[in-house]
Amino acid sequence: MDEVVLQDAVDRYLRMEMTQQERIMFEELRRSNPDVDQLVVAHSFFLQEMERYGQLKEFKSSLNEVESKLFEEGAIKPERLSAGGLVVNMWKRYKRTIAVAACIGGITAVFISALMQSISPKPDAKLLELGRKVERLEHSQNVTSQQLHEVTNKIDPKAELKSGGTSFLIDGKGILVTNAHVVKDVSSVYVQNMKGDNFRARIIYENNEQDIAFLKIDDSDFRSVGPLPYGIKKAGSDLGEDIFILGYPRNDIVCGLGYLSSITGYNGDTLSCQITVSANPGNSGGPVLNEKGEVIGILSTKQAQADGAVFALKSKYIYTALDSMKRDTAGIYPNIRVSSVSTIGKLDRVQQIKKIEDCVYMVKGY
């Protein structure tokens, strides 16, 4: 109870609520009692704190009051930064961070690329190797194909050149005429028709001066073709007459057109005549026919220097040769009959050739 009274006294003292008499008495008490004095000082300090608190609180409420009032009045207003300002602001705030990030990014990129370069295998060298291999493969392929080409080239021209030629029937039973040089120095002879059938043949007469030879098909597969469509002309031919030839300069039968350009052959040879036609090796022994489908000669030689100058043995010498053969072989082949009449005289050339081509054979000498 004492303390309560004392505290109240201090309060009243500090608030100047004491009477004059009380005040003198209290000041006397403070002087005589240091505890009371200390209590007064401490209390006054605390009261000061409280006072300050109270004032500040009041001031703060005033501030809030004024602020909200001013906001309501619009005297002060909250603002926002414009977009540009914001961007500038962001840039200012983060530019150092951005710079650091960019540096780290750059260094990392360089490092990673260096690492990749160092640990990755060298692809260029391998690719190059592969390329070279392919190149080599291609090269070897080319060589192979070249060799193949050579092989085909070797086979064909050699076979054609040495023993190739053409022949044609003079008798449907299988008697053929050709050039002597076509079957010169060969041990065996095969003839092939335009369908590709091969028949074994035998040389029954050979005259190297006249360059004429007769072959007889000696094969069980051969069937007589019957009467021939063309005839072998006995008389001579006229200058400028249109002619055509058939032969095997290659594996298939080839037709050539021309005209009789001279009634004599090379160097005035009367055995032969000159025709102007495109002829090649392999055509030798082939028939030379006129418009009426008559055989007027056997294609034999060609002048090397002059283009288109081809020589053919005149057809009348087929008869001469036949007679001499019959004489020489003492009538072994008495049945050979050669017709001088052509049955295809009225037909056009295409139709004539269709009939004739079955009687023209390729000669292969081995």
Next chain:
Amino acid sequence: MKIDTTDEQLLAGLARNEKKAIEALYKDNFGMVQAFILNNNGSSDDARDIFQEAMIVLYEKATSGSFELTAQIKTYIYSVSRRLWLKRLQQMQRFGAPVESLAETVQVEEELEVHEKRNEAFITMEKALAHLGEPCKSLLEAYYLQKKNMLEISTQFGYTNADNAKNQKYKCLTRLKKMFFTQYKSGS
């Protein structure tokens, strides 16, 4: 430096907690502080906080009695606001850009130190009072802050006589003192 008489008057008005003075200071200076804060990563709310705190610093100076204005109030408020905002940015770990200065500033470090101590005391008192609970808080506030006499208080709070009220006031005050001083000491 030229000191306006109006500045002196405003300061005196502020010390007396006059709303007219506060209003005038708001109107003259808030826009400037807000512009500064917005340009330095702050929001409008930040600006209001900082401006209020600057006003409190100014109020403390004005009420201390020993305050002599060495610069214009505008410069002073700007300097205090700038310093306060810088401090808050550091607390928020936003070191980004150095705070840019829009206007001239004066040294306000001392004032802010004093302000900080005062602010601590204020917060401590506020906490202590809050912990005290009712009716102690209202009783003490009525007596010490609103300066009411014990008779008024006993009537207001419904005590049968003033002595009972005095008894209650004593108990409350003892508790408050205890809380205030323990917190104040540990706080500082």
